[in-house]
Amino acid sequence: MTQHLGARRWTVTGLGLALTFSVAACGGNVGGGDSDADAADFPGGDPITILVGQDPGGSTDLIARALADGATEDLGVPVTVENRPGANGALAAQELAGEDPDGHTLMIYNGSLAYITPLAVPEDEAVSIDDYEIVTGISQDDYVLVTAPDSGFSTVEDLAAAGRPVTFGTTGVGTGSQLSQELLFAQAGIDATGVPFDGGSPTLTAVLGGQVDVGSIQLGEAIEQIEAGELTPIVTFAEERPSYLPDTPTAVEAGYDVPVQQSRAVFAPQGTPDEVLETLRSAFQTAFDSESYQQFNEDNQLTPNEIEGEELRERWNTNLEEYQAVVDEYGIDLGGDA
């Protein structure tokens, strides 16, 4: 028994030490409160942290790291990326809301969290973008509807004429992949069943193997297979044909009003002073203008969307309203109790 108690004491000591380390590691950000007093001095000497609500290695994470590199040079302080994966980014957003509004903690915010997730989760869990300041828009990612070449489908009409219910793979519930296809099939009057997978890569595999008839996947993840002829693109859900896939019609051209894109922006806590936002914006503009960042966009099939914060807020809110209206009109159910 005494040994057991001893073990517990060690555990507690270990925890205490670990906590001490973690607090020490965050010290830089806590100290950032000083520069709050004089926003003109921003960023002072303190480092800046960009939160990412997704796992390391994903596209949001890569974008954050590409931007952090560019902004570091302009601001003259270290800009570091920290991943807080969970709940499609809601966890990171919650953390951002609790940070000091001094410009030293920012977040790469995904549009899907702003205008798609609220359609899928109960109202009290949805995060509202009105609780944040928006520094700048970043870029957009397009979704493309793909199928395996031997499925025999190559247009939306083919799917409608299949004479049987169609199965479609989505990258998850509350994602642009799900919304884009739900909207398309509802408008085209196609009897279709959605099968949610865990992200882009498993969805791609399922389409390649003919497990599902079609799937909506981010362009960057599918482009290699499309170019190799292993996947047939049917439509993209972009507003205009993306430059990376000029021969594939958009859903709008095909007669269905369903533009759905993944969009990303830099967010700051509510109450961040305007001067600070302005300094940050010009730092990110420098990053956007660099040749290496533009190459990065090209390599990842990203379309720049470097618009002002308020313009972006308006767009995202409009998206949410429009999607809400269509979803209501067709009685689409994205989640269980949405």
Add this chain to the structure above:
Amino acid sequence: MDLAPVIDGFGVVLEPTNLLYCLFGVVIGMLIGVLPGLGPAATIAILLPLTIGVEPVTAIIMLAGIFYGAQYGGTITSVLLRLPGEASSVVTVFDGHALARQGKAGTALGIAAIGSFVGGTVSIVALSLVAPLVAGFALDFGPPEYTALALLGILLVSTVSSGDRLKAVIAACVGLLLATVGRDGFTSAERFTFDNLQLADGLDFVPIAMGLFGLGEILYNLEERHRKVQAPAAVANVWPSRTDLRQSSGAIGRGSVIGFVLGILPGGGAVLSSLAAYAVEKRRAKDPSRFGQGAVEGVAAPETANNAAATSSFIPLLTLGIPANATMAVIFGALLIQGVSPGPQLVTQEPELFWGVINSMYIGNILLLIMSIPLVGLFVRILRVRATVLAPITVLITLVGVYTVNNSVFDIGLVIVFGVLGYLMKKLGFDPGPLVLAFVLGSLLEDSLRRSLLIFEGDATGFFTRPISGTLLVVFLVVALLPLVRGALARRRNRSDDRTDTTTPKELV
């Protein structure tokens, strides 16, 4: 077969960083193999956070090195001190220590090292040939196949594992329940999250593994009174004589095959295959009474088999994304941290990772063969490090480590909760292995089942009309029903035995 990616894989291994991590891995593996208590699953779990900063292939090379390195290390203490460092070296104690008492410790260690090397190499070659074949079916593996595979995996894990079967089933059920925590991926309904966003994505695998295997095992070991370690017998003439080699060559051959086959099976792995290989040799021997008195085959067979199994258990993980045993489950977690989801696509999508890891095993085995014999004395000395020094350090590493994975204080709490659970399980005779495996396979099972039913439009007969899932489900039924049938047969035989007993009682007495 296209050899270019295989050769590129060697290029990957021979990069200095990877060589260094391979060496690092096998040395750690040897060390923990020597130390009783901490097993490879626990060590890999504790060291998971170390791998975040490095390339995926480098990380897995190191972790794999720990796993098969431990199989070598475990032998040393079994032979010299009658103290198995690893569960997979328990049977080696019988003949290995007997040989040591006869002054032939060197022979036992030499045979074990050679056997391990041969077993490991045979398995790697087979792995190189089999894996691309399985990957050829990659695209045919859809949700129904994964459902069948996960079902079979959970069944085998909870019934084949050594130890109490009922307790294993209970542990597996707890694992399945834990897998249901989180926001449901199909309807986004909240399950057991208590309105806590930290739980929205479910329990993370890493803190569970680090808690159950790492912290739980450390806590449990603190209870054990430590035996005084005797100075080991002097080790001389490590090279086994030609007679010894001839005597054990058959055992090494059969051990390689047994280890390879049992390593692939979910729930099999190093422990089971070492037991099976020993049993086979004993049954085949002309004079079974030699076993336990210092038979060379009794060392060669299990040591060959456990190494072959350690290697072949990578097959289901790297080709299907199904971890076959607890250690593989932890390595599965490591791959996920690295953003690599193991599965049929791995060979074609990440050939460098796949072949890099496999080919590193050739190098690792050579390193182990070179190291294991001259360094025996050094490794034995490690046993003198007191648990009271080692334990707090390991606990500290565990807790700081788990924080660094997700930068989450919540995860530290989880490790502590699961550490206490792991301690209690060990104390009450439950193996945490089935729990962790069922946890990993549980979400795969549920998601795949629901996906399949969506695809089949609710018609469950679809599982049986697809060739691969149908076959797997038949195997599932056979495995599930076999013990029942065998039990019924045994009972009937007992009854007839009873009858003969009553008719001829005198003869029996």
